[in-house]
Every structure is written in structure tokens, then in C-alpha cells.
Amino acid sequence: MRLTFAFILFTCLTFGQEKPIVFYNESGEEISKQKFIKTKDYSKNLDLYFENDTTQIALLVTRQKFGQIDKSTFENLKSYLTELTDKQIDSSQNIVINYLTPFPKKDKNTTLKSGWNVLHRDYLKKLHKIANINQFWINSPECDNLEYNHSKKINWVADKENLFKKLFFPYDVRYGNYILIKPDGKFYYYLGEHGKYEIWKNAEKYFK
Template structure:
């Protein structure tokens, strides 16, 4: 809850030099700058830098999380995905959601098309060999870079009510996130840059 509170307060990505800086770990505990630098590990966490009118903050976010959606929330999520995509989810299907974040923005990309291998044609083919999976391609409502992410071939659907953002991805992470959800509402997510091989491997482990 504390991390969510911090995110609501510190919403700008600008990171000036005049304002005092405070640092927090993954649990929302205030730590020293030295400890922040020491515990920063790209394999385990991501460092975000936010600010408001008076204060700057450095925040560590855990990249992987396991959790459980309650029955009503999970039911609403499935209904929301079905309404967005006109794609029904049966009670036995596992869910995989590739979530395209708002960053990088269009003006930050140098190439005309992304070389991200999650967008390769064999990604879905091999994913569906693992389990009975329903795949969704969802993008942040703030994303302006769909053409770069192969919009003509991949049917990216906007997270219109920001439900995925509210439930799982409130932080301004660069690149895409993904989430795996079992039929009982148990989930696993990974934040930030990743590959198709990572999704395949974690899907095999999580859905077995």
C-alpha cells in the first residue's frame, strides 16, 4: 500500500537536482542512497525516479511477483478482457497477457520497427504448445508507439479503463510487462524488458 501511495504522490519522470532526494526499497522502507545503490540489481528489481513539486524519490520495484486474485476481482478481470477483445475465456484456460507500457514514447525510438522477439511469429505457436492458453495483447492508454510494436500484425487492445494498470502495473516501467494467470486466479508477473524464451520458460513452470 505504501508503494502505491508513493506512486500517486510522485508522478513526474523529471529528475531535477535542486530538490531533496529520498530513497525507498521494494517494501516501501526509507533507505540511504548508499543502500539504494548497493541493493539495486537489474535481475531482481528496477530503479524508478519520480518527483513532485518539492521532493524527488528513488524507488526500487521488484520485477517478479506471485499473487492471488480474489474471486470477484478475477471474475471482473475476465469479463473486462472479454469485453475489450470479444474473446471468451473458458474456466479451464490459462491466461497470458502481454502488456505494452507507455515507455519508450514514439519520439524516443530510432528504428521504424521493434526487434523485440516477443513479437516474432513463432512466439504464439510455441506458447500454445505449453498449455491451453488464452493470449491477450494489451497496451497502456498512454502508449503512442503501437506502429513501432508491429501494430499491423498484432492486434494491440487499449486498456481503456486502466484496469490492468491499477491491478498490476501502476509504475512507469519501460518496455513491456507480462502476466500469467491460472484458472483459480493465482498469478505471476514480470516487469520490464524480457524475451519470448523467458515467457515460455516461466509459463511451463507456472502452469504445470
Template sequence: MNRQWLIFVMCLFSLPVFSQQKHVYLNDDLEYISAKKFNDYRKSNNHYILTYELDSVVMHVQVQRVKRGKITLEQLAVIRTELSGFSGQSVPEKNIIVVNYHHGKDPCNDSPEDSSYYALIKDYLKKIQKKKDVSQFFVYNERDGIKDYGKKISWLEDKNKTLRDLFFPLQYPCGSFVLIDAEGNYYVQKGEYSNYYILDILRDKSNIINESSHIKKGETNRTPRRVEVRAIRQ
């Protein structure tokens, strides 16, 4: 089920119906699954729940916190071209692309402008900019909330929603990131994360494909296990 179909289904179920709410369960690919399979996912530290409550249906989505996969070289070329065009800087074909992704306003950034965020990531930026084989970008889906991170971060808009549609079909709490290597292999974390996770992964490029040590230790288990959401933003 793609994002557009999910939005259609949610709008359909949001029509007033005088009956008990129905519970619907989806996996990370937005495909329908049984309640039993959904509950099996709950036992994994690599999953958390997003809940969309409408008038006649409660839609539960099991989000896979960390996901690895591979996009086509054509898709990678589109991403590279867009990031280069939007930023005005070249993205060498052999470089690993790192994107810190802002979905939109949520409780993590719903506060007055806070320059302390830049102070927190200053060390991250200093270290990642030293890596000549890495091209890093801050990208937003919706502008709401980015001012709360301060004025020293250069944000790019995901104008064509390429990154959103490939990696981030829903709004995950507290941002996300994706790393993509020259072959199209990717590593995505959906939801709250530390920038130091990114540096850890980059210390050994094989982590993009293979399970890395900080995942084994469960250090990514920071995202709330249950998040109540009222609507999907288009």
C-alpha cells in the first residue's frame, strides 16, 4: 500500500459512522497484517507503534525503526541530482550521502527558537565535514519547526518529495536520517536518533549493509513505543 492509497483509506474511514471503531493493522510497508502478526512485531526492539485515530477506525502502524535496503542506480542519480541542484554543491558519485530529515513540527521541535540545537550538533558537523567521501545535508519535508533549530543550519526542501516517498512515507517522531552508499545501499532510522549514531556507522562503511554494533546493543531504542497521531500530513 503506497502513501496515496493510505491517505485515501484514512479519509474514507474518517466519514462519520455510528458504530464501534474498527482497528486496522499495517506493517512498515503500509500493508495490511493480522492483529496476531502485529503483536509479534511488538516484541522487537526494532519496532514501535504509530496510531492514527479517526471517527470510525483506529489505524495502527508498526514502524521498523532501522531498515536497510537498496534503491536503483537511477533513483540514486535522481537523489544526487536534486541535492546538488538544491544545495549548489556537487555530490561526487563515490560519496556516501547522509541526510538528516525533518518531517515537520512535532513535540520535539515545538518550542521557541533554540540555538542550543546547533551547539549540540556542532561537533557532529565538524567531524562529518572532515570526511571527504561523505556528502551531508539537512532536508525538510515541511518547513514548520525548522526555525526552532536555530539559524545556522542550512536546510534544503524535499521539493519533489523524492526522499519522503522512498524512505519516509509517514511523519516519524523527532526526525529521521538516511545514509546511501555509491551502490544504492541504504540505512534508514525512522524516529528519534543521535547524530553520533551516524558517525558510528560511517566509521565502518559495511554498517550500511550489515548490522552494526550499536544496533546490537539496542542503543537506538529511544523512540516512544506508542505515539498517538491524528492525521497524516500530505
């Protein structure tokens, strides 16, 4: 049984106790609970949970993906980024996007700032030494945690049309994702928690 995208659209993040649970692997194929638990590996996939009116869903999502954006979609994406940020992208530039997800939600009882090392000053300095890169800071429109993520020094821009969600990130994971895009539209993304060292390492390999 394959899990269709239409099925996912009727789900939500609350996880009731009385409904039966159905488990799926990264390909959307139904598997047993035992295989789900055995296959779950934080270094390779993330376990996400949803429900609809009758069923609870446990789904494994692959953290890393390589792909190709078709020419028309890529041109639309670059135009969209320019519209959002007023930054032009020439045909020779690689693109790096840090995408902030809606989770975790804002903690109203804290005034702390994130210690996430991607927000450190040396992150961009070294990134621009790796290749000809245009860097963008994009957040989900549902994100309410920008102040925690240093919004006074990081120019976070909302993905107001949810284009990145539609193209790359249909599932809302915790913390954030990043994506590397070559001038020909080939891309690599990583879902969920990560640091600057992973981005540097993968950018050096991918953009060489």
C-alpha cells in the first residue's frame, strides 16, 4: 500500500492514542511496526507522525536527497528568490539556502538566543571561499521563532508562497533544512538538525 500525497494533506501533528497506527517506510510502503523501529536511523531518516479522522500514521523520511530541477521551474525559483530578497542571481552562481522550519515553536518564557553555529559570523565567510555562492536565509511563513534565531542580524525572509515547501520540503521537521543548488539546477538537500561544518563539507564536495 502506497501513501499518497493527498492522504498526507488531511493529517495533522496531534497524535491520538485510540486510533490504529499504520507504519510506512521512506518509499511510502506500509511496513510492520518492528521493521519501522529497526529501520529508524537518525543519521539517515526522520520519523514523523500524523493522523487523519480514522488512522495514525508513522512515516520515515530520508534526510538527504539529490535531484534535478527542470529549467522552467529553476528559472521561476530564481525569480522568486530575487523578488523575495532583491538579490540577483547570475547563471554562474551556486545557491545555498538555509530554510527555517516552524518547529520548535516560540518559547514565551525565554529570552535566550540560539547558539546554532550556522548563525555564527564565520559561517558565511568560509562558505564564500568554497565557491561562487549566493546565500539565502528563508523561513517558513508559520515560523514564529525568528527572534530566537537572531533576526536582528540574520535577514530571514518568509517563503510567502510556500514554494520551497511545495518543491522540496512537504514535511515540517524540527529546526531547519538546507539545500545546495548548482547553476544547472542539480540540487542536494538535508533535512533537520545540522551545523555549519556539515554545510561546509558538503558544499566543498558538491560544488567542486
